[in-house]
Amino acid sequence: MLEASPLDDGWILRHEDEALPAVVPGCVHTDLLAAGAIPDPFLGRNEGEVAWVGRREWSYESELPAVTSGHEQTDLVFDGLDTAAEIRLDGRLLGRVRNMHRSYRYDVTGLSGALTVRFVSAYAEAEAVRGRTGERPAAYAEPYQYLRKMACSFGWDWGPTLVTAGIWRPVRLERWSTARIARVRPLVTVERGTGVVELHVEVERTRVEAELALEARVGGLRVRGEVSGSCGTVRLEVPGAALWWPRGYGEQALYEVELTLSHGGAPLDVWQRRIGFRDVELDTSADEWGTGFTLVVNGERLFARGVNWIPDDVFPSRVTRERYRRRLRQAADAGVDLVRVWGGGIYESEDFYTACDELGLLVWQDFPFACAAYPEEQPLRGEVEAEARENVVRLMPHPSLVLWNGNNENLWGFRDWGWEERLGGDSWGEGYYLGVLPRVVAELDPTRPYTAGSPWSGSWERHPNDPAHGTHHSWEVWNREDYAVYRSEVPRFVAEFGWQAPPAYATLRRALPGEELHPDSPGMLHHQKAEDGNGKLERGLLRHFARPDRDFDRWHYLTQVNQARAVAAGIEHWRSHWPVCAGTVLWQLNDCWPVTSWAAIDGDGREKPLYHELRRLYADRLLTLQARDGGLVVAAVNQGAGEWTAAVRLRRMSVAGEVIGEGAVEAAARARAVAVARVPAELTPQGAKEFLVADARKSPRSNEAEGGGTLRALYFPVPDREVPYPEPEFEVELVPDGVAVTARTLVRDLLLQADRLAPDARAGRGLVTLLPGERVTIGVEGWETPDAAAARAALYCQEPAR
Template identity: 45%
Template sequence: MLRSAGGPVPSSIAGRAIPASVPGVVHTDLLTAGLIPDPYLGMNEHELTWIGRSRWRYSLDFDWHDDGMRRHDLACDGLDTSAVVRLNGVELGRVANQHRRYRFDLADVLVSGANRLEIEFDSALEIVEEEARRVGDPPRPPVFPHPFSLLRKSACNFGWDWGLDVVTAGIWRPIAIESWNGTRISAVRASARADRTATVTVDLEGDGDFTATIAGVSATGRGSVELAVSSAELWWPRSHGAQPLYDLVVETDDDRVVQRVGFRTVEIDSAGGAFGVLVNGEPVFVRGANWIPDDAFPSRVGRARIAARVTDAIEANMNLLRVWGGGTFEHDDFYDECDERGVLVWQDFLFACSAYPEEEPLYSEVAAEARDAVDRLASHPSIALWNGANENIWQHVDLDWDTQLDGRTWGERYYLELLPSIVAALDTDRPYVPNSPFSWNSENHPNDPSDGLCHLWDVWNDLDYTAYADHSPRFVSEFGFQGPPAWSTLTRAVHDEPLRLDGPQLLSHQKADDGQAKLARGLAPHLPPGRDFVDWHWATQLNQARAVRFGIRHFRSLAPYNQGSIVWQLNDCWPVVSWAAVDGDGVRKPLWFALQEVYADRIAIISGDEIVAINDSAEPLDTTIEVVRATGRESVTVSLGARSVRRMPLPSGSGWVALRSDELEGDLRLAGEPVDIDLSAPRMTTHVDRTANGYRVTVTAAELIVDLCLFPDRIQSTATVDRSMVSLIPGESATFEVAVQGDIDPTLLTAAPVLRSANDLFG
C-alpha cells in the first residue's frame, strides 16, 4: 500500500491508501489508481511536479512463520532512491542509491505471525536542491535542469533534452525476504575466454568450498577456480558467428546458482590512435546505437518490450548497443537478450554531462554501486567494455570546469582511479575506457577525431549535416540528428488545436535547446518546409533520416581507418521530438529504415569521385555494380574478400547517379540538394493486393523518385510496413508489405499522407 508522507500533495490524495505494485514507482501507482492524468500526454508533465517534491511511504502487512532457516534477509534489488527501511517499527537501514542492491539482516526483527514492512522515501528533488544550497556557489556545472549529480539516481530522471522531468520514488525493482542456512552465494563472476578456459570467482557469505561446473567440467575450491572446457564453441557477435551459451552451475552445501556463459575474448586495438573492437581476435566493425531507458518509468519495461527493442537493433543490422551513462544499469533481461542474440553491449558507468563530487558519502556510494554492477553483469558474454562516463572529461576541458569549480572535485578520480581499479579486480578480461569521448594520448583534445573516441555534435548544434564529410574519425560513439515521432505517436500525445510548430503541447514534447529552430536550420539547405504541419512533419522526419544516412555512409567509406559508429539514439522513453530511430510508442521512424540500409553487411557508397564497396560479411563476394544515370548506365565488376573494402573510380557523367547491385545495398547521389534542383512531383503507378497479414503495395516509378516511404500508422496506429526510404530510378518497382488488423480502404495506401517521397514536397 502507498500513502503520502508529506509535501505538496493535493488534499484529494493526502492520507489516502493507494494500491501499490512492486516493482513500480509512485507515478505508476497514482496513474493506475486513476488519481493523475498520463504525464506523457499534453502538458500533464508540468502539472505533476508535486509528486517529485513529496515524500511517500510504502507498507506491507504480512504473516510469516518460522521455516527452520537460521538467516533471514530482506533483499532489495532496487530502491529509488533515498529512503528509510523499517520492519515492525525497527529501522533496518537507510539507503541513498538507486543503482545498487541492498540486503538487511532481519534477525530479532522478523516475528512469527503478523509483520509490517515500511519503506519511506524522501523527495530526491528536494535532497539535491538542499545539497546544492549547502555547497553554495558556484554550482557544479552544468545543471540540466536540476543538480542531479549530487545524488546517485538516474540523471535523465530529472529531465533531459529528450526526457521529461518526472522525479520518481519507489520500489523500482523486486524485493523479497530470502531465508538460508550455512553458506550463501552472494556473487558469481565468470570470465570464459576464447582459449576455452574459464575463471569462476565466487563470493560467499559464510565459510566453505564451492563447485563450479560448465559443460560437464567441474572444479572445486575457494575464491576462484579454473576450468578448461575443450568442447566449448566460441560466442560471437551477430554476423560473425553463433552465440552458444553454457550453463555455469555453482554449488555449495547450502546454495546453488545457475548462470549462462559464453566463451569469447574482447580486446580494444588502440594502435596509432585507433579504437577497434576485436572479438576472439577478429576485428568487428561496430554498427551501433546508444540505448536510453525505454520508459521514463523503467519498472514498466518487461522482457517482451526489451526483446522488441533488441529486435529493432538487429533488424537495423546493428551489432552493438551502448547503455548510456545518464540512465540505469539495465534489467538482467536486457543482457540476456543480447547474450542470446549476439548484440555487443558497451556499458557505461552511470555518470553523464556533469561534474560529480568525489567527497563522502558519494564516493563510497559510487564504489558500492560499481562493485555491485560488475558483480551482477560480469558473466554476460555480450558486454564488450566498461566506460567510465559520458562526456565529462570533454566538458571539463571545453567548458572550463576548473575555473567554475574553483578547485572542487568533478569526478576525475572516479574515471581514472576508482572505476578502473574495480574493473581490474573483478572483471580482469574486459576492457575499460575512462570516458566517451576519449583520446588515448593525453596531450590531445579528448574529442580529437583522429585519436580514440569522438562525439560529433557540431552538426546538430551549429553546422549543416554535410559537414560530417569534413571529419575523418577513428570511431564515432555519439552523433545524431532530430526528427519528430510517428504521426500516430505525436497525435496521441500532442493535442494543440490546430497542430502548429509553436503549439504549447508540441513545445512541451520538444526538450532540446532551441530545438525547433535547429530543425528549421537543418532543413533549409536540403528540403522545403512544406505547405502545412503535415508537410513539416514529413520533411523533418525525412531530413533526420537523410542526415544520419549521409554521416554513416561517410564514416563507413573511411573503413578500415574508421572502425565504427554508434548513432544517438535507438529508442525513446516517451512520445517526444528526438534523435531516436524508434519512437516512444515503438514505431520505426524513417531514420530506422535509413539505418537498416547503411548498416547493411554489404554496401556500395558513392564517396567523392569513388565507389567504395564494403563486404562486412564472412563470405567473399564477386559482383557487378551498375552505375546508372539518366543518360545511360555502365557496369563495374568488383571482387571483395571477407571483411574487406574496395575503392574504384566512379565513372564520369552528369546529373544524378545511382548504384545498383543484387548483392550490395546501393546508393543515390543527386545532381544537387533537392531544394536546389527542385525535384518534380512524383510520377508513378501503384497497385495494391490483399495478403494474409494485410496488403502488398507495389510502386513503379516513371521518373526518379527519392526516399519513398509508406506510413500505415496514419490509418491504423498498430499497422507496420517492412521497408521505407526507398529511391527508385525510372522503370524500377518496389513492394511494401503492410501488416494491419482487419480491413482498411486500400486506396489510402497509395497517396499522401500515407505514401510520401521527397518529390511530393515540391508538387
C-alpha cells in the same frame, strides 16, 4: 537449502494521511496513475501538472509475516530502491539508503510486523549533498549530479522531468542456514581453444566452524572445490568450447553454469548463470592516422554498427522482459551489432543483457555519469565505489558485455564547457574516471577493457574530443552545420552523432489529443526538449528542401526524410573509410516517451524512416557514392565473411528519366574490407537536372526477382530544393499483405506512413527511390481493412518546388 519468497503483494503507498494501493516493483508515479490520482504525464502538457510528485515524501508500507521455516537466518533483500530512503520494521530502523543503482540486504531474523520504506524527495537529498560538497556545474539546471540516481529522471534534451521514487526492483525474503552464496565472480576466458571459467566465490556464514564444499558444472564437466573462511575458487576447463560471436560473425554459443554450495553433502545454495566463451580486446594503439579505437572479438577486428540506448521508459519499472526483447530485436533486425548503454540512465536489468547475449548484440556499458561535474567527497565517493563493485560483478557473466566506459561527456565538459574555471580546483569526477573505476574493473573484471570516457582521446595531452584519437562525439553538425559536414573528417570511432525528427504521426495523435498539429503548436513545443530544437530542425531542413509553409503533413514527412538523409551521410562516409574509422554509434535507438528526438524508434515503439534506413546502412554489404579528390568514387563496403566483387552498373540520368550515359566499374572487396573504384568523369552528373545511379548485385547468386538482390546508391550534385523534380506519377495497387507501387516518372523518397492507415499498422520498408518503370512492393502488417485510396493517401514522395 536457501528459500526465497517475493514480497510483491499487499503494499500501500502513503503520503501523510492519503493511502492507495501500490505495485512493487514500481514507482510513485505509476501507482498514482493506476489510482487515477494524476493525469498521464506523457499526454499533452500534463508533465508540468505532476511536477509536485517528485518534491514530496512518500512511504511504502506492508506487513512482514512472522517466519517459522526453521532456518537460522532470514534476510530482507531489496534489489533496487529509488533513491533516498529509510527502512523500518515495526518501528526499528534497519537502514538508510541513497543509491538507486545498488541492492540492499538486512538481517530480519525473528522479526515481523509493519514494514515501512520512507522515501525523501530526491530534490531534498540532492540539495543536502550540494550543501555538504559545494556547487558543481552541469549541462542542465536540475541537481542530478548530487545523488546516485538515473540522471534523466530530472529531464534531458529528449526526456521529461519526472523525478521518481519507489521500490523499483524486486524485494524478497531469503531464509537460509549454515551459509549462503554471497557473490560469484566468473572470469571467463579462452586459452588456446579451451574455454576456461574461474568462479571466485564469497560466502556468508551463520556457523564459522562448518566445512563447506563447492561443486561447479558446465558443458558436461563437474569440478569440486573447498571454501576457506569466506572464499573459494573453482576452475573449469572446456576443451574445444564453441565460441560466442557477435551477430553476423558466428553463432551465439551459450553454456549453463551451475555452482552449488553444500555442507555435509546437503546443498545450501545454488548460483546459476549462462556464459559465453569469447575473447575481447580494445586496440588503442597509435598508427599513421592517430590513435585507434577498434574492438577485437575472438581475434576479429570489427567495425561496430552501433546505437545508443537510453532507458526505454522514464518509469523503468514498466519495461518488461518482453519489451526489452522487442526493442533489442528491432535493433538486431536493423543490422545493429553494438548497443551502448548511455551514462545518464541505469545499469539495465538482467533481461536486457540476456537478450543481448542471445541476439549477439555487443554491449558497451557506461557507468552512470553524464554531462556534469560530480563531487568526489562523501557521501558520494563511497556510494560510487560500492555500486561499481556490485554491478561489475553482477554483469560479468554476460558475454555480450565487451566494454566498460567511465562516463558520458564529462572529460570533454571539463575542458570545453567552462567547468575548469568555475570549479576553481574542486573535485569533479576525474578521480572516478581515471582512478576508482579503472581500479575496480582491473581488480574484479580483468577480462574486459575499460575506457575513461566518451569522448576521450586517451590523454590530457590531446583534446578529449579530438577526432584523430579515440572516441569522438559529432554534435557540431546537428547544432550548427549542414549534415554534409559529416563528410569533412574521418574520426577513429564516432560514439555519438545524430539528427532529430518528430515521432510517427499516430504517436503524435495519441500524445496530443485534440490538438491541431503544427511544428510550433503548444503540444509539439512541449514535446521538443532540445534547446532551439525546432530552430535547428528548420535550419537543417531549409538547407535541402523548400519551406513546407504551414502544411504539417509535408513538414512531418520532410523532417523524417532529412533525419534519414543526415544519418546516411555520416554512416556511408565513415564506413567507406574502414579501418581508419572503426565504428559509428547512432544517437539514439529509442525514446522514453513521445517526443521529437534523434531516435530511430519513437516513444510508442513505432519505427521512423530512419530505422529502415539503418537496415540499409548497417547491412553487411553497402554500396555508396562519395565525392573524393575532385571526382566521384563508388565504395563497396563489405562486412561479410566472404569476398564481394561488386560489378557496378553506372547510369548518368536526367530527372526526366533519360539515360545520358552508361558504364560499369568493378570494386573487389575482401572479407571485412572496403573496395573503392573511381567513377569515369563522363558519367559524373552536372547541374540540377542530372543524377547518378549505381547498382550492384549483393552476390552472384542473389535473385532480383525475389527482392533484395541489388544494392543501389544515388548521387545528386545539388540539394533537393534545386532539383526540378517532375510531378510524380505512379500507380498503386493492393497485393497480398501489402501495397505495390509502379513508377511512371522518377519518384524520389517514396514513403508509406503505415500508421496513417491504422495506428498499429507497420510497413516493411522505409524510403525508396524508383526510376521510371520500376515497381516496389511494401509489406504492411496490422492493417485489417486494406483500401487502395487510403494507401495512396498515406504515400509521400518528393514533389516539384511550389
